[in-house]
Every structure is written in structure tokens, then in C-alpha cells.
Amino acid sequence: MYVAVKGGEKAIDQAHDWLAEARRGDPSVAELSVAQIREQLALAVNRVMAEGSLFDPDLAALAIKQARGDLIEAIFLIRAYRTTLPRFAASRPLDTGAMRCDRRISATYKDLPGGQVLGPTFDYTHRLLDFALEAEGLDRPAVPAEADPCAMPRVTGFLDAEGLIQPEPPCEAVPGDLTRAPLELPAERALRLQALARGDEGFVLSMAYSTQRGYAKNHPFVAELRIGALAVEVEIPELGFAVEIGELELSECETVNQFTGSKSAPAQFTRGYGLVFGQSERKAISMALVDRALRWRELGEDWKGAPAQDEEFVLSHCDNIQATGFLEHIKLPHYVDFQSELELVRKLRRAAGAEVRAGAQADAQAAAE
Amino acid sequence: MTEQAERQGWMGLLARAPAAELKRLWQAAGGAEGFAWLRPPEVGTVMVRGRTGGTGAPFNLGEMTVTRCALRLESGAVGHAMVQGRDREKAEIAARVDAGMQGAGAAGLRAALLAPLAQAEAQRARLRAAKADATRVDFFTMVRGED
Incomplete structure (x- = not known):
């Protein structure tokens, strides 16, 4: 207390x-x-x-x-x-297929429309400290020529066109919102995605890693990872139409995972999805893996008791502000609380001491007789 | 282009424009028509939604800061703005331009403000695309030695 x-x-x-x-x-x-x-x-x-x-x-x-x-x-x-700001509206759902990509890679297709674009990546660096950065005044690279922005169709769209992947048909249901209503379990996928998108990167990464190491393994391929800019549209009620209000940088990851199928439906790939503000691909990939692991029930997979499958475990512990709030409060004064425990342990020891003394007396008496 | 699509075009362009660039062009254009606030600039948020799997059911991704306002020019035209960020002056200029574009000064504003903004935005996109293009790779799969 x-x-x-x-x-x-x-x-x-x-x-x-x-x-x-x-x-x-x-x-x-x-x-x-x-x-x-x-x-x-x-x-x-x-x-x-x-x-x-x-x-x-x-x-x-x-x-x-x-x-x-x-x-x-x-x-x-x-x-x-x-929490001090009023919320004016919700945006129209983003069309991430229209993203102007700085980076777009696929681990499933070597050649694909729009190509593989590395962007400003740490990949393929040697992870050696660059002491040149200690010196200031880096020369700016020459301004490159201009180019037309290139269309980058969604990679899962190719599989979808062949019916090889579980479809994600558009719908306009209003999603639940963690910031407005307390989380109830089982949570719909929209709420799980919201929680993961704002969840701690380290926690989500560890959960994703655990699935790769065999705790609810689901064999992910990164069908596509894209990072780029995308405009946000909002309906303005006074005008009766939607306008673009600005632009965000986003990272999106779609994974393609092993099949599901049944007697009535042929085998199909399944999906995991990650979408994160900013350039944050480690988080986007992690989110997609954990999203996929949490879908075990709807995809008819076995409950393997793995942490990443356990929606209560993942959703209750992924928020680092909730976690740090509860964790760090224990350093604040708990004097009264501790005082009562101190009293209790003294009382127990007094009682035990009396018993020990009584026991010793009885032993001594028995020895004397 | 319909009237609505045109208005969507300039409202979006104004919202996406870097604040410093918009302010500089607005000052240079010298649009000084008086106005009255219908709703003074107010900072708040918009909840950004994504779609599951990129194409499916919506979910709440997180919020972004926005500033909105509405005003009426002396001529009677009403201008609206909802722009990313917390810059009240940017929102005010966007609303004044939105209102101005509905009146006789539209051609002037288009030449002095919208055209240069659109050109600068297109150029930024083309430079960015060129940088991305320079990092385009062709991966070759190697034939592995084992049989």
C-alpha cells in the first residue's frame, strides 16, 4: 500500500x-x-x-x-x-500501397514490380565504429538527378491474385480504441495491433524472437518491408469531403506464414502484419511475427502454451509506460506498509521464540526425569 | 476537375507544405484582406488508422498532432484548415488561402503561392525518388555447390 x-x-x-x-x-x-x-x-x-x-x-x-x-x-x-489534447477526428484508413517508398524489400520475390530498394539502411554495413564521425563537417553528397516516383504494388497482392494467401478484404467497421476503453479479453485483432504498434520495441522484439526459436513457431517470410511517406486524409464535416492534412513516415511489414487449410478449403498462406510510425523496421517485423502468433485460435492452430500465443500475457505486458509506472512505484515511500510487515515478522518470531523456549524446557525436563 | 476536387487539391497542398515556405510565400504575396474567426486556431489530435494486412479492417495506429481553424473573409468567403503539427500561424494562412481561392483573387494566389508550393513539393519527391532509385538492387540467386 x-x-x-x-x-x-x-x-x-x-x-x-x-x-x-x-x-x-x-x-x-x-x-x-x-x-x-x-x-x-x-x-x-x-x-x-x-x-x-x-x-x-x-x-x-x-x-x-x-x-x-x-x-x-x-x-x-x-x-x-x-492526454491534454482534444481529439478532433479519426483519419481515413491509410492506403499503405500508395506509400512513396524510401525503402522496399522483399525476401520472397527476387524480381518484382517496383524493384528492391535498399534506402538508408544499416544492413550490409560492417558494424565497425566509424571514427570519421568524430570529426565534424561531413561533406554532403552531390545532389542526385531527379527521378519519377515509382509505383510499388503490394507484394501480398501477387499471392492474393492467385488465391494463395488468406485474403484481407476491406471493411469499414469502427475499430476498438485502447485509449478510450479498458482492454477486454479476448481482444479483437484491431485492438491487438493497436497495442503492439505502441508497445515496447524490446518486449515485442523478444516475443517475436521467441517464436523464431520454437515457442509457437510459424515460419515467417518477410514478403515485404516498406518505409516511406504517406499522406493522411480526414473527413471535414463542415465541408462534407475529405482532405489531406499532412504526411507521415511509416514502416510496414507483411509476413507470409505457413499454410492453413481444411477439407473444404485448400491450403493457403497466412499473414502477419506490422505497421509503425517512423523508420522502425525492427519493430515492424517484430510486430508482424507477434500478430501472427496471436492469431493461432482463428487459424485453427494448436495452443502450445507459448508466451507469444498468450494474448493476455502479451497485451498486458507490452506497454512500457504501464510497466515502468508499476515497477517504479515500489521505490516510493511504503513506510506504513513495511511497518506492518515488520510488526508481523517480530510477532511471528516472538511466538516462535516462546515455542522454542517451551520446547527446550520440555526437553530438559524429560532428560531430568 | 470538379470544384470539390480542386479545393481538396489546394487544401492538401497547403497542409503538406513546410511551414517556413508557406509563411515566406504568404508574406511575399501580401494577401491582407481582413477576416473574422469562426473558430480560432486550436491544437488537437487526429487518430490515424491503418488497415489489417494493409487492405483489411481498420485499426487505430496512433495519433498525430493537428491544428484546425475556420474564418470568414470580409468578402464573405469561408476558409477552413486542418494541418499537421502545432503551428497556429500555418493553420491561419492555410485557412485564409482556402477562403481567398474561392474569390476573385484566386488566380493571383494560385500563381504566387500554390504553383510554387506544388513545384517545390514535386521537386522534393523527385529528388527523394532519385535517391531511392540509386539504392535499387538486383539480387542474383547463386547456384549452390552441393547436390
């Missing part, structure tokens, strides 16, 4: 002053601007936007600065800020 305490204001103020000083670091080193964080630590900014569940690069960069680079603390700041 947590009981409120009073006092300590002065110490708290001074602790916060020291925090501010520590945040600034050595004053002889130039201070980071929010714009520098936004531009040069973009993948940290993306992670804070994805798990903070609010797309706003400037706010995420500010949160990272305020949190001294502690990304979970920054995500906490973004979640708290979000």
Missing part, C-alpha cells in the same frame, strides 16, 4: 535543480537544440513517436532532450502531453 507523505519540498526542488544541471552536462560543450535531436537522432525520435503513440517529431525531440535521452521517460512525457 502506498501512503502519502509530506515534507521534503526543499530537497525535491534541489534535486530537480541538479537534474537540470546534469541534463545540460559540461557547459563548455555546446548545448543540443531540439532541431538537432530531431534531425540527427531521428530513429530515437521515431521510437518515441511510435511508443508515445503521437506523431510529432518536434515534440518527441523535445521529450528526448528533457529526458536526458531516457527514451522510456520521453515516451512517458509524450503520453502525458497527449
Whole structure:
């Protein structure tokens, strides 16, 4: 039990002053601007936007600065800020097939319309520290020629056209929203995807990894991974039509997994799906694997007791703000709570001591007789 | 193009435009017609939805910040804006241009503001596409030695 305490204001103020000083670091080193964080630590900014569940690069960069680079603390700041804003509308569902891709790769087809585009990737780097980055003033590469944006049809569309993959027919059902109603289990897939999209990257990665190592194995192929920009459309009620309100960077992963089939329906590939704010492909792939593992019931697979199949386990533990809130509260004063346990253990020991003394007396008496 | 499609076009263009570029062009264009707020700029969010498997049932992906406003010019035209981010001035300019585009000044605004914005946006997309294009690969599958 947590009981409120009073006092300590002065110490708290001074602790916060020291925090501010520590945040600034050595004053002889130039201070980071929010714009520098936004531009040069973009993948940290993306992670804070994805798990903070609010797309706003400037706010995420500010949160990272305020949190001294502690990304979970920054995500906490973004979640708290979000609750102060009114929600005007929900967008029209994104058409990710229309994404202007910076990166688009497929592990299932070597040659495909639109091609394989690596984009700004860490893949194929040697993971050797580049000491040239210690020196400032990198030359900007020459401005390349211009090119027409290239259409990138969805890879699962090729399989779908042949009927080889479980279809995802469009529907316009209004999805449940975790931020408006408490999670109830079993949760529909829309709620699971929302929870995973804002879930902790490390947790979702570990769950996905566990499926690859054999805990509810489902043999994923990355049919497609795409990263790029996409406009968002919103219906404006006063106008009676939808307009584009801006553009997001997104990462999307579609996996193709082993078959399902029955006496009445021939074998078909199945799908896992991941979609995340920003450039965040590790998270998008992880999300697709966990999404697929959680679908065991609807796809008629066996319950293998694997953590990644257990929707209650995954959905209740993937949110790092819930997790850190509960975890870190145990460092706050629990004096009354602990006092009662202290009393209890003393009482037990007194009782046990009396028994021990009584037992020893009885032994001594028996020996004397 | 229908009137509605045209309006969707310029509203989207204004919303996607970098704020600094829009402000610079607006100042240069010197559109100074007075207006009254119907709804002063207000910051809030839009819940962005994706689709399961990219094509299926909608789900809530996460929110984005937006600023919206509505105003009426002295001429009577009503302008609306809902633009990404928290820049109230950008939303105001977008709404004033939206209203202005419905009146006699449309041709002037198109030349001074919309055309350069569209051109700059198209150029950014083409530069980006060229960079992506330069990283296009052809993977060859190798014949493996074992039999």
C-alpha cells in the first residue's frame, strides 16, 4: 500500500535543480537544440513517436532532450502531453500501397514490380565504429538527378491474385480504441495491433524472437518491408469531403506464414502484419511475427502454451509506460506498509521464540526425569 | 476537375507544405484582406488508422498532432484548415488561402503561392525518388555447390 507523505519540498526542488544541471552536462560543450535531436537522432525520435503513440517529431525531440535521452521517460512525457489534447477526428484508413517508398524489400520475390530498394539502411554495413564521425563537417553528397516516383504494388497482392494467401478484404467497421476503453479479453485483432504498434520495441522484439526459436513457431517470410511517406486524409464535416492534412513516415511489414487449410478449403498462406510510425523496421517485423502468433485460435492452430500465443500475457505486458509506472512505484515511500510487515515478522518470531523456549524446557525436563 | 476536387487539391497542398515556405510565400504575396474567426486556431489530435494486412479492417495506429481553424473573409468567403503539427500561424494562412481561392483573387494566389508550393513539393519527391532509385538492387540467386 502506498501512503502519502509530506515534507521534503526543499530537497525535491534541489534535486530537480541538479537534474537540470546534469541534463545540460559540461557547459563548455555546446548545448543540443531540439532541431538537432530531431534531425540527427531521428530513429530515437521515431521510437518515441511510435511508443508515445503521437506523431510529432518536434515534440518527441523535445521529450528526448528533457529526458536526458531516457527514451522510456520521453515516451512517458509524450503520453502525458497527449492526454491534454482534444481529439478532433479519426483519419481515413491509410492506403499503405500508395506509400512513396524510401525503402522496399522483399525476401520472397527476387524480381518484382517496383524493384528492391535498399534506402538508408544499416544492413550490409560492417558494424565497425566509424571514427570519421568524430570529426565534424561531413561533406554532403552531390545532389542526385531527379527521378519519377515509382509505383510499388503490394507484394501480398501477387499471392492474393492467385488465391494463395488468406485474403484481407476491406471493411469499414469502427475499430476498438485502447485509449478510450479498458482492454477486454479476448481482444479483437484491431485492438491487438493497436497495442503492439505502441508497445515496447524490446518486449515485442523478444516475443517475436521467441517464436523464431520454437515457442509457437510459424515460419515467417518477410514478403515485404516498406518505409516511406504517406499522406493522411480526414473527413471535414463542415465541408462534407475529405482532405489531406499532412504526411507521415511509416514502416510496414507483411509476413507470409505457413499454410492453413481444411477439407473444404485448400491450403493457403497466412499473414502477419506490422505497421509503425517512423523508420522502425525492427519493430515492424517484430510486430508482424507477434500478430501472427496471436492469431493461432482463428487459424485453427494448436495452443502450445507459448508466451507469444498468450494474448493476455502479451497485451498486458507490452506497454512500457504501464510497466515502468508499476515497477517504479515500489521505490516510493511504503513506510506504513513495511511497518506492518515488520510488526508481523517480530510477532511471528516472538511466538516462535516462546515455542522454542517451551520446547527446550520440555526437553530438559524429560532428560531430568 | 470538379470544384470539390480542386479545393481538396489546394487544401492538401497547403497542409503538406513546410511551414517556413508557406509563411515566406504568404508574406511575399501580401494577401491582407481582413477576416473574422469562426473558430480560432486550436491544437488537437487526429487518430490515424491503418488497415489489417494493409487492405483489411481498420485499426487505430496512433495519433498525430493537428491544428484546425475556420474564418470568414470580409468578402464573405469561408476558409477552413486542418494541418499537421502545432503551428497556429500555418493553420491561419492555410485557412485564409482556402477562403481567398474561392474569390476573385484566386488566380493571383494560385500563381504566387500554390504553383510554387506544388513545384517545390514535386521537386522534393523527385529528388527523394532519385535517391531511392540509386539504392535499387538486383539480387542474383547463386547456384549452390552441393547436390
